[in-house]
Amino acid sequence: MAPSPHTVPSLPMKDNMPLPSKRFSLANWLPDQPGGDDLIQSLKNCVVVSSQQRIRLVKVAVTGLTETLGLYPTASDKTSLAREMVQMFPAVKDTTPGLEGHEHFYNNGSGFLEYKLKNSRMSLPQDKKKEEAT
Secondary structure, eight states, X not given: OOOOTTSOOOOOEETTEEOOOOSOOHHHHGGGSTTHHHHXXXXXXXXXXXXXXXXXXXXXXXXXXXXHHOSOOOHHHHHHHHHXXXXXXXXXXXXXXXXXXXXXXXXXXXXXXXXXXHHHHTTSOGGGOOOOOO
């Protein structure tokens, strides 16, 4: 019997917890980008991340995010990306006590990812812009 078009497919389980569905994956997208392999290697092998490496990572990540989801991704998409960046590259994690470590990349409408997205939107014609929704 074919599944009803109204049934929701079950999510894969890991340790009895459903895995979040990711609409954009930096791990899958980054290696195919120009200089992506070099960036991966430099971030995997460093202890302290330089400003240039962080800027390059944010630029590449936002480019992939906007090519996949457009210039207005949801807050959960940006949070997922920030968490994935910290998971892939532990050297970029913020070690401030009380934080999860990804907040400098995105946290409630601020962070490096959000600032890069806002700058990317500035060049849009006014009719292409929409209300800021995070």
